[in-house]
Amino acid sequence: MTNSKHDTVSNGANESLSGAIQQYYDLTKPRVVMLIVFTAFVGMLLAVDGMPDWVTVALASLGIGLAASSGAAMNQIIDMRADAIMARTQNRPLLTGGLQVWQAVIFAGLLCVLGMLVLVVWVNVLTAVLTFISMVGYGVIYTVFLKPATPQNIVIGGAAGAAPPLLGWVAMTNAITPEGCLLFLVIFAWTPPHFWALALYRREEYAAAGVPMLPVTHGEEFTRLQILLYTYILVAVTLLPFTIHMFGAIYLIAALYLNARFMFYVYKLYRNYSDELSRKTFFYSINYLMYLFGAMLIDHYLWDRIRLFLMSYG
Numbered sequence: 001m002t003n004s005k006h007d008t009v010s011n012g013a014n015e016s017l018s019g020a021i022q023q024y025y026d027l028t029k030p031r032v033v034m035l036i037v038f039t040a041f042v043g044m045l046l047a048v049d050g051m052p053d054w055v056t057v058a059l060a061s062l063g064i065g066l067a068a069s070s071g072a073a074m075n076q077i078i079d080m081r082a083d084a085i086m087a088r089t090q091n092r093p094l095l096t097g098g099l100q101v102w103q104a105v106i107f108a109g110l111l112c113v114l115g116m117l118v119l120v121v122w123v124n125v126l127t128a129v130l131t132f133i134s135m136v137g138y139g140v141i142y143t144v145f146l147k148p149a150t151p152q153n154i155v156i157g158g159a160a161g162a163a164p165p166l167l168g169w170v171a172m173t174n175a176i177t178p179e180g181c182l183l184f185l186v187i188f189a190w191t192p193p194h195f196w197a198l199a200l201y202r203r204e205e206y207a208a209a210g211v212p213m214l215p216v217t218h219g220e221e222f223t224r225l226q227i228l229l230y231t232y233i234l235v236a237v238t239l240l241p242f243t244i245h246m247f248g249a250i251y252l253i254a255a256l257y258l259n260a261r262f263m264f265y266v267y268k269l270y271r272n273y274s275d276e277l278s279r280k281t282f283f284y285s286i287n288y289l290m291y292l293f294g295a296m297l298i299d300h301y302l303w304d305r306i307r308l309f310l311m312s313y314g
């Protein structure tokens, strides 16, 4: 009997510990951060010929991931009012009472300090500075100043989210090069179709929360046109790395295929709107970015070998 009572107490303690860990984990917007770290990781591997120094790759990924998580936590601390109004964000840890604001502030501070420490000590100062700017750019400048002020919020703020592959590149080379900037441009051009597809089917929630997202301020039709136009830009930008011989045929084929599907979605959305299609376009945008960066990686390691192999038989 005594044992089972003891077990119940310790199970309860375990559950509340794992519950607390889950709350802190949720505060970091983990799935977004995972894709951010993946694009940074790809940037690192692309920056070097052959195999990289894996310890630096691991530490740079850790530092960038910690900083991005800190930015995500800052965003949720500052945005509690709007988050409380929208169904999509109502269950965040600070709103359900799972975490107190002071706990989130300490957590965000710790993540920020740890992330910067890892980057300064084991990577390089330039990466740390650029990562810091991206983190503050998202957690503070976007959240406090841009988001409540202008429908261009996500275009300007998108610069923070677009930084990771460049951060990865700088982590390995300690230099800002045109190739690294091109990777930045890819995500920069991708952000408006990514976000506005979501904002279209969530427009009523944004309107209720008083957040001036494009579908709220300029209407649904204008937003659909902007999504289409930014996707044209995205298609052009994603072809640039091929034209400067950064990648070969593997990347080109993947980019053409992924772009054709993206164009199909946004053109259909432009001509014939439905919330369902808008939702599908948003989720496709996430897969698009993941596969595009995956294709860059595969091309980087395989294309030269395949070309040499083909040439030796040519």
Ligand code: HEM
Pocket (backbone or CB within 6 Å): 031, 032, 035, 036, 039, 088, 154, 155, 157, 158, 159, 161, 162, 187, 191, 194, 195, 198, 286, 289
């Ligand atoms: C200013 C730039 C960006 C804005 C405004 C934005 C906006 C959003 C929003 C509002 C969601 C939430 C969807 C939901 O809760 O259902 C979301 C989801 C997501 N975003 Fe973005 N995003 C941006 C940049 C990025 C970047 C740079 C990445 C990665 C490289 C990214 C990856 C993702 C992923 C993976 C999800 C899905 C998360 C999940 O399933 O929980 N986003 N984005």
Ligand SMILES: CC(C)=CCC/C(C)=C/CC/C(C)=C/COP(=O)(O)OP(=O)(O)O
Pocket (backbone or CB within 6 Å): 029, 032, 036, 064, 067, 068, 069, 071, 072, 075, 079, 089, 131, 132, 134, 135, 138, 147, 160, 161, 163, 164
């Ligand atoms: C250091 C570094 C690379 C920082 C990266 C910055 C970062 C985490 C960008 C993510 C962008 C993002 C999830 C925006 C969501 O917009 P929102 O906050 O308006 O969405 P919400 O309504 O879901 O809160």
